[in-house]
Amino acid sequence: MKIAAVVGPTASGKTKLAVDICRALNGEAVSCDSMQIYKYMDIATAKPTTQEMCGIPHHMLDFLEPGEKYSVAAYCTEAGKCIDDISGRGKLPVLVGGTGLYYSSLVDNISFADEDDDASIRSELERRAESEGIETLHRELSAIDPETAAQLHLNNRGRIIRALEIYYKTGVTMSEQQRRSRLAEPKYDCTAICLDARDRQFLYDRIDRRVDIMIENGLIEEARRFLSGELGKTSGQAIGYKELQPYFSGEISLDDAVDNLKRSTRRYAKRQLTWFRRDERITHLYIDEMPYEDLLNTAVGIIERGITK
Structure with a gap:
């Protein structure tokens, strides 16, 4: 089955590109993010807003209570159902997100025979x-x-x-x-784009701006609400909450907490890029080397060729 994907580090512009690809190629988005599956965690996870979705259906978003456990195997099963449904209606499934384990497990058809805890x-x-x-x-x-x-x-x-x-x-x-556990044949023929940056500082500056906007949009209040409640083990891993805990307990200043959050997010972005760069099937487009319209046209062309070959 032919599908497309837009992957890459946080703050690279994946949501906008995926939405525009869906508009150009009659697609629907399937989130590939291990934190955006949780309800209410809108700011910390940079969950796309209704306005950002531009009317494009988004699947695998905002459906799980924060206290609920969720596994990679469960994601692959449910995302697979969404992909089958989208494709069955004659549309292009477009994965979008930065959780490398979710992406690779789904695209490469990795089986999970033993999910039981000891x-x-x-x-x-x-x-x-x-x-x-x-x-x-x-x-x-x-x-x-x-x-x-x-x-x-x-x-x-x-x-x-x-x-x-x-x-x-x-x-x-x-x-x-x-x-x-990799099975003989991948389930999907995936044409994937990774948004990258030649100049790492260019991406880091975008991350810093993203964090500043998150603070302005109410991250402090969201984190305080979640940390005072009962976060699940998985949802509690979202970057943005743990870094603010020392501020809430009076150990550090807000400025120091925000600096720690920016540092954690930059490190996470570095790990995301490491994951996607090792997959030679993914085409990297560099957000610091071309205007957005050129980047979009290039991405659409690559995916069109991939889904028609």
Whole structure:
């Protein structure tokens, strides 16, 4: 099945490009973001607004309560249903997002045969995370499975623990399990565009502006509301909440908290680019090298050729 994708780091302009591609090629968007699936977390996750969607249907957005657990396998199943429905109606499914694990698992048809938790191992890892700090577990994972550890931010407590749990339960690392579980044939013929930047500082400046706008739009209030409630383990990993906690508890100033948030977001963007750059099938377009209209026309041309070949 022919599909398209717009991937890349945060603040690179994926939503706008994907919407314009959908308008040009009769498509509908399927979110590929592990945090935008959650309700209410609109500002921290930079969830596209109704105005930004421009009337283009967006799927896999805003459907899960923050306290609910969600897995990569569940995403692949539900996103696959959306893709089948869109294609069945004669439209082009366009993936859009920056969660590399979701993208690769869906496009490369990775199977997840064993999603069960091991309660005893997990509870011990949870205990250690509390007593020793998640940084210690991340270092442990780096020694065991450096490939997976390099992809996981310290905020991603749940996946760090999950990766260690898988290893201690099976003796096989998560990255090796993923290699073994790739099926013979990918389910989709995907023509993918990654929005990139030759000049890293150009992207970092966009990220800093994005964070400033998020603060202006009410991120402080949103974070305060969520941190005072019952966040789920997965939804609580959203960058933007944890970084503000020290400010709420009086440990640091708001300016310092915002600087920490910008730093975390820049690091996350770097990891996103590392993930997508290793997939040679993805075409990279550089947002600092061409005006937007040229970038859009180039992307539409690449995807048109991909879906008609």
